[in-house]
Amino acid sequence: MPPIAASGQPTLREVAARAGVSLITASRALAADKPGLPVRPATRAAVQRAADELGYRPNAMARAMRGRRHDQVGALVVNNPGARLTNLAAYEYLLGLNAGLEPHGITLSLVRLTDLDGHHPERVRALREQLLDAFVAVSHLPASVVERLDASGDRVVWLDTDRRAASGCIARDEAAAGRLAAETLLARGRRRLVLLRPAKLDHYSLAERARGVAAAAAAAGVPLVELLTGPGYVTDPPERLRAALGADAGLVLSTPTVALRTLALLAGWGLVPGRDLGVACCDADDLLVNGWPELTRIENPRHGLGERAAALLVRLLAGEAAPASETVAGVLVPGTTA
Amino acid sequence: MPPIAASGQPTLREVAARAGVSLITASRALAADKPGLPVRPATRAAVQRAADELGYRPNAMARAMRGRRHDQVGALVVNNPGARLTNLAAYEYLLGLNAGLEPHGITLSLVRLTDLDGHHPERVRALREQLLDAFVAVSHLPASVVERLDASGDRVVWLDTDRRAASGCIARDEAAAGRLAAETLLARGRRRLVLLRPAKLDHYSLAERARGVAAAAAAAGVPLVELLTGPGYVTDPPERLRAALGADAGLVLSTPTVALRTLALLAGWGLVPGRDLGVACCDADDLLVNGWPELTRIENPRHGLGERAAALLVRLLAGEAAPASETVAGVLVPGTTA
DNA sequence: CTGAAAGCGCTTACAG
DNA sequence: CTGAAAGCGCTTACAG
Known part of the structure; x- marks a missing residue:
């Protein structure tokens, strides 16, 4: 793989040079999430124009490293090769999670576990490395993975799992x-x-x-x-x-x-x-x-439950220690088959 | 004592200090993917032990930045809020992709698009920032997203889309x-x-x-x-x-x-x-x-098609310019309902 | 309002 | 076989 910068992608340094400002000023001018920063409107416009002209895309890795903001969470899902769609409902959860996370600019990674991994969670990269800000455990997880999560100190939201705790759990009645x-x-x-x-x-x-x-x-x-x-x-x-x-x-x-x-x-x-x-x-x-x-x-409403779990994750990432758990009851729809 | 990382997670520097070697040596001792590196077995063992004792997890962001390896790809999937499961088959593709990518240590992120995003792809973080090494387009994508992908120079594998090209496409007959x-x-x-x-x-x-x-x-x-x-x-x-x-x-x-x-x-x-x-x-x-x-x-066999697409992605990330496209025919299973 | 400095955690050259 | 230096691209203090 070629180096990131060598992939032809312009860096912020090039944007700054083109706009005739320093690297720092360019960074501040493009910091959309910090509107209070003191930047002259003309400066901001010039930087923005340079960025547009160059097709600048910020490097999320560099930003994550310096700014301690990954904004990536992982969905832990069990899926065994032999019984692929046993956990099909998980997809509806994933879509709801994604819908709830996206407005906050948080990306969702799929961390697929097999029961085999369950015995060797250290083989799963997302668990082995520091890659994700938090996890959402979806449905049933192997005990060894649960143990590892508990021991890791990682932030976890439990969505439709058998865990019952005062905080961090979305469950059904x-x-x-x-x-x-x-x-x-x-x-x-x-x-x-x-x-x-x-x-x-x-x-x-x-x-x-x-x-x-x-x-x-x-x-x-x-x-x-x-x-x-x-x-x-x-x-x-x-x-x-x-x-x-x-x-x-x-x-x-x-x-x-x-x-x-x-x-x-x-x-x-x-x-x-x-x-x-x-x-x-x-x-x-x-x-x-x-x-x-x-x-x-x-x-x-799995999509809605996923969105609720996303809301918990957002609060967790914002620093809230223990967002309260929620239990949701299903809704009877009479139909004609009873 | 070296400074503790703000995240509470031990860094490689701390591992090196504990093992009594330099940062560089520690890095090399743990570089499992480069077995040819010259490190004394005793040194490697000492570093490994220190890492285990501290519960060291390498920071994937830092590694990505310096080592030119993100090892993250994004799956572009359309899913409209109003018709959530129209694209249910996508999940089977995702599981297959994941199964094919995981052995290579490549993580899969879910990039959900709505037709609304289709008109504003710049609002989707995964497209706006440099976050992923490559993309896999699953099934049908909005034209504006396709245009943006083509213009971006990003590496893309097309899985079950209507694109037909000599390379990078997995399609069905x-x-x-x-x-x-x-x-x-x-x-x-x-x-x-x-x-x-x-x-x-x-x-x-x-x-x-x-x-x-x-x-x-x-x-x-x-x-x-x-x-x-x-x-x-x-x-x-x-x-x-x-x-x-x-x-x-x-x-x-x-x-x-x-x-x-x-x-x-x-x-x-x-x-x-x-x-x-x-x-x-x-x-x-x-x-x-x-x-x-x-x-x-x-x-x-959507799972299998996902695995094929994963193989294409792996070759793309390894630097191969244009892995050849594949067309797969479905298999008739007679059943009893005809 | 803007800029020079420091550094996030790691790997890759380059010297010993 | 091991270490000192440089730097990936960016943001966050701190000075002007």
């Missing part, structure tokens, strides 16, 4: 989501519940939703059956699911991914949701909402 | 995808075709797929009807789609999002794909493949 989904099915006259959920409860939301569904079933005195899905989000064999269904059954879907897989199975069997059985989902992302708007569901 | 999907339906005995696609052809793939489907229909001498979906990926009203279907009809779905919406409609109508009509999709991402494995489809 998932037990309420499970209860709401189940209660809605029962209110529509379904007399028994079937919960379809991933076998592995690796994220707090999965266990809490199951608890909420169980609580609703117990309160109503109706039977509840749990069916588990494997890595491919299929009950094995699918006929076990089919056998458990019926017009008196309310099928509670645990996640958007499970919902999509179930939708395809129902379609293949010619079973009409809402008529041949009741269906409700404890969680819905933008994709599911757009693709299956008829679905009775609890919507979690 | 989309006309073949449309043709394949249509031909598969006809081979299963469907006697007329219905193409369901977004009204707005803002990505090259949409127009090419439509062309491929039309070519297949013409070659077989069967009628073809095009139905258009709006922003919410619904035909308005949905009954227009229903009226067009039938056991003799082969329904060609243009995109994964259209496929998901259609799946929900068919399920609501109790129409069984493969029995009550034929269905095939011109494109499938990981989510659709996992959720609807029965679907007859053309699979586009």
Whole structure:
């Protein structure tokens, strides 16, 4: 790689020379974020013109080094090669984070972790080096990464993770989501519940939703059956699911991914949701909402949660020690499938 | 004692002092990427130990500035606030890019553009400043951003965009995808075709797929009807789609999002794909493949395409002027719905 | 209002 | 094999 300056990019020194002022004056004239600096308007204009003519772009690295402002944060996301889109919802979080950070000129870097990295976080450059001002942990992280973050002293915002603390956490009320989904099915006259959920409860939301569904079933005195899905989000064999269904059954879907897989199975069997059985989902992302708007569901505004986490990050970077945590409840959207 | 860095993080100077060597020697001892450097094993070990004891993390900014290595690239992705997940497939590209870049120690930053930014690319920090070594343009970008990239002299890899050049582009053969999907339906005995696609052809793939489907229909001498979906990926009203279907009809779905919406409609109508009509999709991402494995489809390995783009970026950063472009054909997966 | 000096933390020449 | 010097591009004190 050629040296940065040799890449043909003009430096501030060249801008200053062209404007006929010193390097320092040029720096101040272009410091848009410090409007109070004493610079003569004519000087500022001359520098600005020189910068425009040369196509000057400030070197963010140099600025970061001298001015202690990187303005870069990293999003820690788990994504295993074998199950690439298990954490698809993370993308909606990332977009919300980005939307909330961009107005502040803060850049978001994607720090992808695998469970393998989980055992060797020192191999991840973003964790090994001083590269980012802060991190946002998205959804579930390996324990070794969490330990390293805690030990590092880095600033971290926890977005939809199982961490509960007075500050720095954005979480959801998932037990309420499970209860709401189940209660809605029962209110529509379904007399028994079937919960379809991933076998592995690796994220707090999965266990809490199951608890909420169980609580609703117990309160109503109706039977509840749990069916588990494997890595491919299929009950094995699918006929076990089919056998458990019926017009008196309310099928509670645990996640958007499970919902999509179930939708395809129902379609293949010619079973009409809402008529041949009741269906409700404890969680819905933008994709599911757009693709299956008829679905009775609890919507979690992930984009908005990402923006909230961004607001926490901004305050953290501004020096605020401990911005308070927030818990957000999902919203029931009735639909027609319950 | 050397001064403590204001960030609280130990510097290389402190490591050197602790190890009893000079700053320069410490730098060389830790330069893992230059194994040929002459450093005595004992010296290297002492420096390494001092670094470990202090919890030293090299400052990537300083290294970038002096050592001419940022090792950060930006992924340019369009995402409009009003239609957040239109570009969902981008996430799969990002994960693939990340997987391909990480082994080289290259970090990926998310540079989100809106169509609004499209008119004001100078407002996007990553474009305004020198922050990233190179860019990867993902899918469709606003013309003003493309112009700015071309004018900037920045290194760019074009991933699934409509740019066709001898170097630096990873693209897909989309006309073949449309043709394949249509031909598969006809081979299963469907006697007329219905193409369901977004009204707005803002990505090259949409127009090419439509062309491929039309070519297949013409070659077989069967009628073809095009139905258009709006922003919410619904035909308005949905009954227009229903009226067009039938056991003799082969329904060609243009995109994964259209496929998901259609799946929900068919399920609501109790129409069984493969029995009550034929269905095939011109494109499938990981989510659709996992959720609807029965679907007859053309699979586009976006993760793999991202990895290919990463390989191009690595070669670009290594100084190679023009790594050759690649065109990748999707793979037909028969399924049971045609 | 403007400029000379210092230095952010590191690596790359160049001498020993 | 190791160290003193220079400097990447910029901003932040401090003087005028």
